[in-house]
Amino acid sequence: MNFELNSDQKMIREMVRDFAETKIRPGVMKRDHEGRFIDELIPGLAELGLLGMLVPDAYGGSGLDNVSYALAIEELARVCPSTAVTVSVTNSVCQDPILMFGSEEQKRKYLPPLAKGEWIGGFCLTEPGSGSDAGSLKTRAEKRGGKYILNGSKAWITNTHYGKVFVVIASTDPSKGAKGVSAFIVESSSPGFEFLPLEHKMGLKASVTSGISFDNCEIPAENILGTEGMGMRVALTTLDGSRIGIAAQSVGIAQGAFEEAVKYAGQRETFGKPIKDHQAIGFMIAEMGTEIEAARLMTMKAAALRDAKGPGLSRASSMAKLFASETAKKVCDAAVQIHGAYGYSNEYAVERFYRDARVTTIYEGTSEVQRMVIARSLLGR
Numbered sequence: 536m537n538f539e540l541n542s543d544q545k546m547i548r549e550m551v552r553d554f555a556e557t558k559i560r561p562g563v564m565k566r567d568h569e570g571r572f573i574d575e576l577i578p579g580l581a582e583l584g585l586l587g588m589l590v591p592d593a594y595g596g597s598g599l600d601n602v603s604y605a606l607a608i609e610e611l612a613r614v615c616p617s618t619a620v621t622v623s624v625t626n627s628v629c630q631d632p633i634l635m636f637g638s639e640e641q642k643r644k645y646l647p648p649l650a651k652g653e654w655i656g657g658f659c660l661t662e663p664g665s666g667s668d669a670g671s672l673k674t675r676a677e678k679r680g681g682k683y684i685l686n687g688s689k690a691w692i693t694n695t696h697y698g699k700v701f702v703v704i705a706s707t708d709p710s711k712g713a714k715g716v717s718a719f720i721v722e723s724s725s726p727g728f729e730f731l732p733l734e735h736k737m738g739l740k741a742s743v744t745s746g747i748s749f750d751n752c753e754i755p756a757e758n759i760l761g762t763e764g765m766g767m768r769v770a771l772t773t774l775d776g777s778r779i780g781i782a783a784q785s786v787g788i789a790q791g792a793f794e795e796a797v798k799y800a801g802q803r804e805t806f807g808k809p810i811k812d813h814q815a816i817g818f819m820i821a822e823m824g825t826e827i828e829a830a831r832l833m834t835m836k837a838a839a840l841r842d843a844k845g846p847g848l849s850r851a852s853s854m855a856k857l858f859a860s861e862t863a864k865k866v867c868d869a870a871v872q873i874h875g876a877y878g879y880s881n882e883y884a885v886e887r888f889y890r891d892a893r894v895t896t897i898y899e900g901t902s903e904v905q906r907m908v909i910a911r912s913l914l915g916r
């Protein structure tokens with residue numbers, strides 16, 4: 536067993552860390568306070584190849600492995616979780632399903648502009664009435680001649696107002712329930728496609744999230760991903776991979792908050808010494824560091840397993856996502872505690888990390904859903 540990164544992976548980590556420190560960190564607090572999307576960072580992210588990391592060179596991507604991808608997402612989240620989620624979504628839930636399930640024609644048409652960052656992508660599974668119970672979705676896709684007509688709405692979709700291409704899961708045969716669901720590539724310029732107003736979120740304020748309405752939205756029949764009835768397989772296979780990205784985002788958030796806490800604990804004095812010299816604070820730091828290390832190892836194991844195309848990816852990525860997201864929540868809470876009143880102020884980064892961490896146990900499958908996936912796998916059901 537080898538825990539060493541290879542030289543390419545180390546280089547990616549250093550490159551992204553440098554970009555995050557020099558280009559992202561300077562505006563991170565302002566963008567959060569103003570709730571302003573990270574559009575000014577998109578050209579730089581594209582130039583580094585971070586908007587098409589998993590796509591092979593032949594389709595205009597960087598052709599990185601999943602370990603490098605996880606390292607990059609962690610480094611972005613360590614400074615700005617909003618940037619990390621924007622990057623993770625276009626890579627792993629938009630480009631990845633096109634790569635895994637798309638025809639050669641679809642790959643040639645959609646992957647190069649997405650991978651080069653000319654277009655941003657998203658993924659539409661959740662609806663106002665269905666999240667965890669995704670199979671009960673109501674958005675309908677009916678085939679009429681050479682087109683599918685979409686009707687319905689999606690909720691809580693990341694990368695909307697700036698997005699151009701969305702992988703949309705809709706029902707082509709409601710009588711078959713989850714087995715009658717299909718996946719489509721949908722362009723936001725399609726007739727009948729409308730972005731709904733942005734959500735006012737607790738955190739991730741520099742990322743965009745909104746609903747989408749489909750009102751007789753017309754898409755070419757050839758934009759189906761795979762065949763009719765394959766939609767749930769497309770969605771679940773996609774999420775098995777993308778949860779590694781959310782686990783990595785969670786590790787990055789925890790690491791960012793941890794570093795702030797260590798710094799503050801060395802500066803703040805009470806009872807005549809820095810608070811880091813009080814054993815209670817030292818033990819909190821020890822616990823935080825240990826849990827981050829465990830979360831990172833689980834995330835890297837899942838990423839390496841995906842690279843090796845090994846068995847048990849679904850369980851490994853669910854375990855990593857569950858543990859890392861719960862760790863992010865705990866570590867950020869402790870980081871706020873270590874800051875005392877200052878941790879409750881939006882002048883301090885830990886307040887932002889605390890808000891940003893909260894969603895990681897909710898999106899791309901809640902912690903309860905991860906436990907269901909893991910239990911099913913462990914119990915052989």
Ligand SMILES: Cc1cc2nc3c(=O)[nH]c(=O)nc-3n(C[C@H](O)[C@H](O)[C@H](O)COP(=O)(O)OP(=O)(O)OC[C@H]3O[C@@H](n4cnc5c(N)ncnc54)[C@H](O)[C@@H]3O)c2cc1C
Binds near residue numbers: 659691693739897899
């Ligand atoms: C900022 C943000 C960005 C998002 N981006 C996207 C996106 O890009 N694309 C997309 O499709 N979706 C996106 N989502 C939606 C997200 O994936 C869903 O919110 C999530 O899957 C949970 O669904 P829900 O909110 O409907 O909760 P529900 O499914 O209604 O669950 C409510 C509660 O009940 C629990 N629960 C549900 N069923 C069970 C059960 N059987 N046993 C035990 N507990 C259960 C849940 O764990 C949760 O605690 C995003 C959400 C947020 C907040």
